[in-house]
Amino acid sequence: xxxxxxxxxxxxxxxxxxxxxxxxxxxxxxxxxxxxxxxxxxxxxxxxxxxxxxxxxxxxxxxxxxxxxxxxxxxxxxxxxxxxxxxxxxxxxxxxxxxxxxxxxxxxxxxxxxxxxxxxxxxxxxxxxxxxxxxxxxxxxxxxxxxxxxxxxxxxxxxxxxxxxxxxxxxxxxxxxxxxxxxxxxxxxxx
Numbered sequence: 001x002x003x004x005x006x007x008x009x010x011x012x013x014x015x016x017x018x019x020x021x022x023x024x025x026x027x028x029x030x031x032x033x034x035x036x037x038x039x040x041x042x043x044x045x046x047x048x049x050x051x052x053x054x055x056x057x058x059x060x061x062x063x064x065x066x067x068x069x070x071x072x073x074x075x076x077x078x079x080x081x082x083x084x085x086x087x088x089x090x091x092x093x094x095x096x097x098x099x100x101x102x103x104x105x106x107x108x109x110x111x112x113x114x115x116x117x118x119x120x121x122x123x124x125x126x127x128x129x130x131x132x133x134x135x136x137x138x139x140x141x142x143x144x145x146x147x148x149x150x151x152x153x154x155x156x157x158x159x160x161x162x163x164x165x166x167x168x169x170x171x172x173x174x175x176x177x178x179x180x181x182x183x184x185x186x187x188x189x190x191x
Contacts, residue, residue: 004148007084008140010119010126014148016065016073022153023053023065030160045160061143068100073121075144076106082116082139087132093118095129116143 004012013019027046044058052066055077063077084091093110094103101120109115116139119128131138146152 004141004145006081006141007131007135007138008117008119008128010128012140012148013075013119013121013126013144015124016067016071016075016121016126019075019147020053020065020067020073022147022150023055024048026147026153026156026160027053029157055144055147061139063143068102071121071124072098072100074101074106075119075121075126076109076115076117077139077143078114078116079139079143081137081142083136084116084131084138085110085113087135091129091131091135093129096127097129098122116140 014022023046027048030046044056047054052064054062054064056062060080061078063075065073065075067073078085084093093115094101094106097103097118097120100122106115106118117128119126119140121127128138146156
């Protein structure tokens, strides 16, 4: 897994298209059709829906990555390691944010103490609000680091599907899936 700074920095994240490809590959590879059919209050794991890509451990970690057209994306979420929502005085997570961000949605999450950090991708780079120098962690590392590297994404598929090194051909299959996703060659028949 990639080791990110604590607190995270925008340059810790790969290009949003690459992050999306890896995340989508993990979501597709670990999709559980039976879980989707179960009536439940809260879903766990990785998934894709109209609101974007999701990761939720049904505990203290949740993340969403969503596109907003024209090469713009938002990454929002929380890991229990984040110190942001408890920092005094409160950190304005939308400081310096562009107008296209879904401010009402994000502010509601912030007001409900649901957000550890918000990053936005615009003009080919990730950005976030400025943090105080003494902020220890925003949760980005613990929450999203597995998807920031190719090896991390491969490992995440193997971990989610409970593969180990004795599962013949599985490490190579996971590696090929991420490779196909990163190169835009992932197809339904390739699964």
